[in-house]
Amino acid sequence: MDEKFDALAGRKKSGDAPTAADHRWAARLDRWAETPPHQTNIGLIVFTVLMMIGLLGATWDMPERAPFLRGVAMVFIGIHGVLHLLMLRALTRLQAKDLAAGKRALAAYRDPHRVTNLDLAIGWTGYAVLISVLNSVAAGPA
Numbered sequence: 461m462d463e464k465f466d467a468l469a470g471r472k473k474s475g476d477a478p479t480a481a482d483h484r485w486a487a488r489l490d491r492w493a494e495t496p497p498h499q500t501n502i503g504l505i506v507f508t509v510l511m512m513i514g515l516l517g518a519t520w521d522m523p524e525r526a527p528f529l530r531g532v533a534m535v536f537i538g539i540h541g542v543l544h545l546l547m548l549r550a551l552t553r554l555q556a557k558d559l560a561a562g563k564r565a566l567a568a569y570r571d572p573h574r575v576t577n578l579d580l581a582i583g584w585t586g587y588a589v590l591i592s593v594l595n596s597v598a599a600g601p602a
Contacts, residue, residue: 487561489565493564500574537588540580548566551569
């Protein structure tokens, strides 16, 4: 058994012709990379703001709402930070394999006009700060 197998993909590591699944993934990456940034940005921003507003509404009657919301924001900051690193690593690996779709997707992800997971983490940081400021204003002078 001298063939080397890619344990995750279930196929030989070298010498295999691209499969139909490889072509589908490449087509999906190309379609995402060709999507204008403003189309994806609007959806991401609207979804994130709706989550923030929904959290505010869902916790309206909680006695200790501010610490809870800051905690949720911190969790989302961590999640988006990790997703950003994973995305960069995956796209960099595709680029290293000389896949044209990977190169285009990495260039699209690094486009300064495109909202990434790192931008969403910054948005959640702003949310946590805003909650702290509004909580101290609502509490009044000490």
